[in-house]
Amino acid sequence: MSAISGEQRNLSLTGSEHTGLDPVTLTVIDNFLTSTCRDMGVTMMKTSYSPIFNESLDFSCVIFDPEGQMLAQAEFCPSQIGTIKFTVTWTLDELGVDAFAPGDVVLHNDPYRGSGHVPEHMMLKPVFHSGQLFGFVANVAHMSEPGAKTPGGLSGDATEVFQEGLLLPPVKIKHRGEDNEDIWKIILANHRTPKVTFGDFRAMMASLDLAEERLHELLDVHGVTTIRAACRELIEIAERRMRAEIRAIPNGVYEFEDVIEDDGISDRSYPMRLRLTVRDDDVIADFTGSAPQAVGPVNAIYAVTASAVYNAILHLTDPTIPRNEGCYRPITVIAPPGTIVNCTFPAPVAGGNTETSPRITDMVFGALQVAIPERVVAACGGTSSPFLFGGVDPRDGGLYAHFHFEGVGWGGRAGLDGNDMVVTINGNCRNTPVEVFETRYPAFLIEEYRLLPDSGGPGEFRGGLGGERLLTVTSDVTVSALLNRMKADPWGILDGGNGARGGIWVKRAGEESWQTFVEAFGTISPSKFSGIRLRPGDQVRLAMPGGGGYGDPERRDRASVARDIAEGFVTSDRASADYGYRG
Amino acid sequence: MNVDDGRAESDSGADIASQSGAWITPPISYVDPRRRFCAFCGRPIARRFWRVSRGGGEGIFCDLAHARLDTTYPRSTTPRLDDLESN
Structure with missing residues (x-):
């Protein structure tokens, strides 16, 4: 690389x-x-x-x-x-x-x-x-x-x-x-x-x-x-050394667009535009043309936007370069004030760092797919999957609160399938283990935690799988969420297919059917809300997005398709439909 | 606590008429949460900035390199996405 x-x-x-x-x-x-x-x-x-x-x-x-x-x-x-x-x-x-x-x-x-x-x-x-x-x-x-x-x-x-x-x-x-x-x-x-x-x-x-x-x-x-x-x-x-790496990228102006699907306050989507200029040994990432800042908490401050661009460039270049100030000097970020990539006071910003950040990093990869196809990666599940909860612990009467990460599928890249259910690219974090979830907090029993077949985007190199967690509420609890890639697909690149979207649903105690939080509680967004009170017996189902595929699925090695079927990553039907597999 | 009432900056001694500009270090204000932004990159400026006069106006920048880039970088002509109703 x-x-x-x-x-x-x-x-x-x-x-x-x-x-x-x-x-x-x-x-x-x-x-x-x-x-x-x-x-x-x-x-x-x-x-x-x-x-x-x-x-x-x-x-x-x-x-x-x-x-x-x-x-x-x-x-x-x-x-x-x-x-x-x-x-x-x-x-x-x-x-x-x-x-x-x-x-x-x-x-x-x-x-x-x-x-x-x-x-x-x-x-x-x-x-x-x-x-x-x-x-x-x-x-x-x-x-x-x-x-x-x-x-x-x-x-x-x-x-x-x-x-x-x-x-x-x-x-x-x-x-x-x-x-x-x-x-x-x-x-x-x-x-x-x-x-x-x-x-x-x-x-x-x-x-x-x-x-x-x-x-x-x-x-x-x-x-x-x-x-x-x-x-x-x-x-x-x-x-x-960083300038030498950038000099190896063909000079040019590379563009890409993506979208934050809603902000929790309205159903509006917020487009983001990137114009990436590579000129000799400098990179300028210009987000002029991106949407005005949101009312809800999906805004990135300037530092988050810059950090997301740095993250992408560091992923694309030699990992043995000393990680210090020198790495960042060749990279310039333009983010107009008052936009979703550089919001102004007092706009809410919580999801800028967890949701908009990985989207920006993916956009740099998307922009450079033509210039350096051997190095870039398709879109990841693109959400840090914040699922938050808290309340009064009936065991001792004290208050508790927790921020839970969930993994997502990562995009496929040249030579390798995407990672399955790894916390998104801006975080390098880990989820809360089931054992900790159940012993530290009184709120949930984890009924299931598994990979979701067919959630990885098809491609010569398949997108990583998303996953699903099924939780049963064991004591009164207040929950919040700030999830993305529930409406907009994690995109594939270079003829790769899109990964599956995610979702979050609730089944109230004594009821038979799953509902969105919009249906059950009247939230504006199905995946961004706060302060929802759940009671014992209620269930929550979290489905996390997969990653986008890389390259034409028809070119995927047949043995890899057969292995995916054998391991339950891809169903036979999808292997036939997406890969033309007749094994 | 140093409270910026908006007048202190004019006492900074900067030559705002100079084409070459000057570094300005205004007092910190804890009663005015508004921020200055670099005219080139949009970065919020904590305190110190480079101010230049150009064509009857002035620009403030987070560093000298951005003041220079502002004169050479071909700005995007992409309009801001103000009309969100079309989404």
């Missing part, structure tokens, strides 16, 4: 004239920074309270220099890694770098200051060494309860950001190592599950402390001056 040969890769590591460090030492420093980010993540996973941290892994850990340039990241949530660049630089601009003292921790979740959406809280800690500010360690994590209008946040019918949770501009939750108790009190008084928030925030702080210690170890060995110079050089290497 790489556009750079092995020989060129070696050449790219010879530019050590700035530091005098040999390529091996530079690589060791880069790996040290990256592994520090990984260790931060392990700390958060091991010490947090909520399943969205320790099971779904909806967090990211990153290191920055004093100017807010990213020095290192690891394999976390792509949408967060892209947006945290904006969250951190906004914080440094707003507070000023001189405002930081050793032991400070700044907390921030305001989407109109660069946060992906309200549940995602960023913590930032300065690292001083020998009296100098070396940089910042930061993490961002999705809190399962941000104090929104309904449990779990992400209200599918919110009309203002104020309904999506407590907004925090950059504030010091720790000052010189001491808790700012007034900040803590405000936050804990506004979240439904303060104990969980407390534990998760402490996990984030422990992660920052660990990273600070690790950086001191590195700086003790090499000194601030050398490591700063090494970081500058690593950024230059990353930029040089």
